[in-house]
Amino acid sequence: MARASKTDAREPTLFEVGPAPAPRAALYAEVALNRPVVVQFTYSVPDELSSRVVPGVRVAVPFGAEREVGVVTAIARECTLERVRPIAALLDAEPLVSADLLALTRWIGERYACSWGEALHAVLPAALKRERESAKVIVASPVPGIGAQELAQLEEREPKQHRMLRTLIDIGGRIELRELCRKLNLSDSAARTLHRRGWIRLEKVEADADELETSRAPRPRPASLHPAQQAALTALLEPLEAGHHGAFLLQGVTGSGKTEVYLALIERALALGRGAIVLVPEIALTPQTVGWFRARFENVAVLHSRMTDAQRLRMWQRVRRGEARVVVGARSALFAPMDRIGVIVVDEEHEPSFKQGSTPRYHARDVAIERARESGAVCVLGSATPSLESWSAAQVGALTRLSMPERISGHGFPVIEVVDIRSEPSGPQGHKLFSRRLLLLLREALERGEQAILFQNRRGFAPVLWCPGCKETLRCKRCDVALAWHQRIGRMVCHSCCEEHRSPQACPVCTRPGMRFVGAGSERIELEIQKVAPKARVRRMDSDTMRRREDYEDTLSAFGRGEIDMLVGTQMIAKGLDFPRVTVVGIISADGALHLPDFRAAERTFQLISQVAGRAGRGELPGRIVVQTMSPQHPSIVRAAAHDHEGFAKHESALRAELGYPPHGRLLRLLYEDPSEKLVIDASDAAGEFLREKLVDSEAVVLGPAPAPIAMVRARHRRHLLLKFPSAAAQVEQVLAAVRKLGDSGAKLRATIDVDPVSLF
Ligand code: ADP
Ligand code: ZN
Numbered sequence: 001m002a003r004a005s006k007t008d009a010r011e012p013t014l015f016e017v018g019p020a021p022a023p024r025a026a027l028y029a030e031v032a033l034n035r036p037v038v039v040q041f042t043y044s045v046p047d048e049l050s051s052r053v054v055p056g057v058r059v060a061v062p063f064g065a066e067r068e069v070g071v072v073t074a075i076a077r078e079c080t081l082e083r084v085r086p087i088a089a090l091l092d093a094e095p096l097v098s099a100d101l102l103a104l105t106r107w108i109g110e111r112y113a114c115s116w117g118e119a120l121h122a123v124l125p126a127a128l129k130r131e132r133e134s135a136k137v138i139v140a141s142p143v144p145g146i147g148a149q150e151l152a153q154l155e156e157r158e159p160k161q162h163r164m165l166r167t168l169i170d171i172g173g174r175i176e177l178r179e180l181c182r183k184l185n186l187s188d189s190a191a192r193t194l195h196r197r198g199w200i201r202l203e204k205v206e207a208d209a210d211e212l213e214t215s216r217a218p219r220p221r222p223a224s225l226h227p228a229q230q231a232a233l234t235a236l237l238e239p240l241e242a243g244h245h246g247a248f249l250l251q252g253v254t255g256s257g258k259t260e261v262y263l264a265l266i267e268r269a270l271a272l273g274r275g276a277i278v279l280v281p282e283i284a285l286t287p288q289t290v291g292w293f294r295a296r297f298e299n300v301a302v303l304h305s306r307m308t309d310a311q312r313l314r315m316w317q318r319v320r321r322g323e324a325r326v327v328v329g330a331r332s333a334l335f336a337p338m339d340r341i342g343v344i345v346v347d348e349e350h351e352p353s354f355k356q357g358s359t360p361r362y363h364a365r366d367v368a369i370e371r372a373r374e375s376g377a378v379c380v381l382g383s384a385t386p387s388l389e390s391w392s393a394a395q396v397g398a399l400t401r402l403s404m405p406e407r408i409s410g411h412g413f414p415v416i417e418v419v420d421i422r423s424e425p426s427g428p429q430g431h432k433l434f435s436r437r438l439l440l441l442l443r444e445a446l447e448r449g450e451q452a453i454l455f456q457n458r459r460g461f462a463p464v465l466w467c468p469g470c471k472e473t474l475r476c477k478r479c480d481v482a483l484a485w486h487q488r489i490g491r492m493v494c495h496s497c498c499e500e501h502r503s504p505q506a507c508p509v510c511t512r513p514g515m516r517f518v519g520a521g522s523e524r525i526e527l528e529i530q531k532v533a534p535k536a537r538v539r540r541m542d543s544d545t546m547r548r549r550e551d552y553e554d555t556l557s558a559f560g561r562g563e564i565d566m567l568v569g570t571q572m573i574a575k576g577l578d579f580p581r582v583t584v585v586g587i588i589s590a591d592g593a594l595h596l597p598d599f600r601a602a603e604r605t606f607q608l609i610s611q612v613a614g615r616a617g618r619g620e621l622p623g624r625i626v627v628q629t630m631s632p633q634h635p636s637i638v639r640a641a642a643h644d645h646e647g648f649a650k651h652e653s654a655l656r657a658e659l660g661y662p663p664h665g666r667l668l669r670l671l672y673e674d675p676s677e678k679l680v681i682d683a684s685d686a687a688g689e690f691l692r693e694k695l696v697d698s699e700a701v702v703l704g705p706a707p708a709p710i711a712m713v714r715a716r717h718r719r720h721l722l723l724k725f726p727s728a729a730a731q732v733e734q735v736l737a738a739v740r741k742l743g744d745s746g747a748k749l750r751a752t753i754d755v756d757p758v759s760l761f
Pocket of ligand 2: 476477478479494495496497498499714
């Protein structure tokens with residue numbers, strides 16, 4: 001039963017039921033709650049609600065001493081349970097979750113070994129997961145005049161407040177508190193304290209309209225499609241016209257005109273009265289991309305993770321009312337409440353960000369195919385460098401492959417030159433950041449008034465601080481990672497937990513002075529290239545400089561207007577950018593991803609080089625790419641330089657087949673984490689034994705338990721198990737059943753279950 005104070009705090013719900021015990025109900029509702037339990041919970045339906053409680057409505061129900069919001073999944077006339085509690089309140093007059101989304105979330109629960117309720121939780125906008133909706137958000141800003149002095153006071157003792165105040169002063173304007181906290185990996189208590197001290201402002205404001213809502217980048221409609229585009233479109237239109245499901249892999253090199261194909265396909269779908277969902281990686285969700293769709297269609301809804309709850313709810317409702325028939329968004333846009341879907345596009349389908357990193361750990365690519373199948377829609381997975389999973393699905397015919405091997409511009413591919421950085425002469429400080437070839441090309445491009453992009457997939461000045469005395473590197477005390485040196489803020493930063501430390505005067509291990517900065521991050525690249533090319537207008541784009549969405553967008557539009565000559569950045573600049581005057585792209589080190597302990601390391605490297613290279617030579621001007629590496633013979637580098645995806649995929653697929661890794665079988669990862677190392681060891685060992693026994697007659701292989709590659713994060717020890725099993729349905733079923741039983745075994749530690757994991761860290 002809800003406490004009185006709680007009830008008072010709520011705004012009136014649609015049909016509140018009084019506190020008196022409900023009369024014996026003859027009707028029961030199964031309710032899915034956001035709980036990691038695979039069963040639904042049963043509640044009785046009070047008589048006065050009996051006609052209105054139907055599958056898909058939200059209800060508030062008592063759960064223990066709490067009150068929770070859940071979704072009704074089924075109605076029953078009978079109930080075998082002894083005691084059931086009544087539904088406390090009905091929150092919707094009509095079902096909010098449609099039958100197809102109910103079916104889809106049930107599928108997600110089964111496929112990803114989570115509960116139906118957890119899957120439903122991913123589908124609903126946050127505002128609808130609470131009983132009360134709020135259109136207000138809290139924004140933070142520094143109080144004018146607050147600066148160095150206050151920072152100095154916080155410097156020693158209050159690192160969290162220091163980090164927050166410094167960031168706010170850096171931003172110099174307002175930022176939504178929730179977003180700031182998420183970025184800095186802090187709770188809002190630091191903000192509250194700073195507010196009490198009178199150093200920052202916290203204001204409750206009405207949520208603004210999302211900036212992306214108004215972006216409209218003109219995109220001239222081509223006079224006609226090129227033959228390869230036309231052939232792809234014809235193939236895609238066939239099932240659409242017939243009202244059938246179809247699943248396609250649109251493999252088209254960067255600049256081959258994939259976006260035009262999507263636009264033409266969606267145009268036809270709209271004419272047929274069907275809707276469309278377009279998924280793009282979060283990072284590619286720029287005003288430019290969104291604008292292309294907005295310029296072509298009326299009423300495009302945009303859904304992305306940086307929207308406030310109120311903005312997201314508004315969009316969601318527009319789609320639900322049928323006012324927006326095209327949705328463009330990141331991963332979660334897949335769950336837009338749209339009916340009569342005709343087309344689902346997953347652009348850049350190989351992107352790891354399509355996998356959700358928290359429960360439900362779904363892969364948007366797989367869910368997109370499932371939703372399209374349920375809706376009788378056409379699903380298009382688009383990429384220049386398809387994932388091995390999709391590539392092999394196309395090999396066996398599960399996806400129909402459509403190829404667009406040439407660029408629209410007709411200039412062919414940009415030339416990719418691989419430079420062995422080991423054979424370059426050392427610079428004055430002994431490091432070789434830029435090869436002579438790259439410097440020459442940069443100089444020539446800048447002289448001609450063209451633009452360049454330098455890519456380095458690491459933030460900060462130097463990723464490692466190293467003591468030449470004892471050969472130790474400085475590590476975070478709470479995480480199993482090296483601390484990176486950030487020059488501008490003068491601090492060492494843990495990229496895992498975001499904690500900061502001041503640089504030690506001497507090695508903390510052997511007390512000798514003279515710690516060295518090893519390697520280079522984007523901050524160092526920016527500083528060093530500025531030394532080499534002092535006249536160039538250089539701007540850095542990484543999550544340290546691009547604090548707010550506006551920063552990112554302002555920088556890109558300045559680049560588009562030619563006010564910046566060179567962008568230096570991390571993955572933020574690897575995708576989606578289409579600037580015709582960019583003629584030179586430098587990949588400072590292609591080796592970073594290559595040596596990661598992950599079976600997908602080679603694939604990631606191949607994709608990264610291809611994607612970054614795709615930023616050059618997109619217009620009339622030819623492009624040149626310099627890839628700097630210490631492994632110039634590595635197959636993924638050699639093949640990326642040769643634009644040979646097919647060769648790479650064949651080679652890589654053969655290697656994976658030998659090891660039974662995806663796409664030749666499936667994986668499931670169980671991750672145990674806890675501050676107590678003993679608990680983690682015991683629980684993971686017990687799980688290993690349990691699973692080996694349960695799966696003894698299956699073809700599944702249980703690997704581990706072993707320490708996770710990052711063995712500690714935020715002072716929590718981490719161990720994992722990996723299950724490898726064939727994709728055959730019966731085998732998958734057996735593995736999932738065993739893993740689910742593990743959850744019921746009453747272990748003190750619950751594992752994170754990750755089906756088809758993308759990250760193994
Ligand atoms: P992709 O999505 O494969 O990278 P885009 O669809 O963005 O490629 O097309 C690349 C460039 O070619 C864009 O500038 C686009 O306007 C142009 N383009 C695409 N299709 C045509 C066409 N049929 N005729 C002329 N230009 C086109
Ligand atoms: Zn840390």
